[in-house]
Amino acid sequence: MKKLLMVAIFLLIPLRTVAWADNDNYVLLTKEQIAAIDLVSNSRVSAKNGDMSVDEFLKKAMKEEKRKGNLMMVIGWFPSEKTKTTQNVIYGYNENRQQRKAEWQVDLKTRRVKAVDDMAKMISGP
Numbered sequence: 001m002k003k004l005l006m007v008a009i010f011l012l013i014p015l016r017t018v019a020w021a022d023n024d025n026y027v028l029l030t031k032e033q034i035a036a037i038d039l040v041s042n043s044r045v046s047a048k049n050g051d052m053s054v055d056e057f058l059k060k061a062m063k064e065e066k067r068k069g070n071l072m073m074v075i076g077w078f079p080s081e082k083t084k085t086t087q088n089v090i091y092g093y094n095e096n097r098q099q100r101k102a103e104w105q106v107d108l109k110t111r112r113v114k115a116v117d118d119m120a121k122m123i124s125g126p
Contacts, residue, residue, distance in 0.1 A: 007119075033079035036087035036106040041077060043113045046125030054123060058091060058102075071096050085109050088116065 029037075041055035049057055065072050075092030082088055083103070091102045102119035106112070115121040 009116065023081055029079065030081075031109065032084060032108055033081065035088060035108060036089050037077045039106050039111060040089040040091075040104045040113050047126075049123065054091075055116075057123060062093065075099075082111055 006120045010033045028118075029102075035090045042053050045052055045054055052060070062072050062074055071094075073094040073096065078090055078092065079089040080090060085101040085108045088110065089104050089106055093100050100119065101117070102123055103126070104120050105116050113124070115124045115126065
């Protein structure tokens with residue numbers, strides 16, 4: 001019954017507004033969190049990584065790693081709210097059973113995206 005209720009709820013809520021939480025609960029995203037994820041995923045990668053969005057680059061990189069025989073599992077995009085106008089956005093994945101992430105900070109007022117950790121800097125540039 002619980003699974004049936006969850007399916008019914010998901011049919012009523014657009015998929016973009018739902019995120020997976022660590023404790024196996026589903027949470028609704030705020031419009032600010034959705035905007036922050038969109039800004040990061042649609043931003044351009046550094047010139048050395050080609051002419052594509054961050055999301056396109058990550059999908060391509062995951063396919064390439066799988067092709068090489070690495071065990072890859074995408075966790076996906078999720079926000080970590082700092083303030084109402086500043087959001088951290090994380091792209092999570094597992095590589096050979098080890099958790100990995102890339103993290104960006106988004107200023108929603110200026111629409112500025114800044115790489116926070118080494119993985120994000122490698123993808124987007126400094």
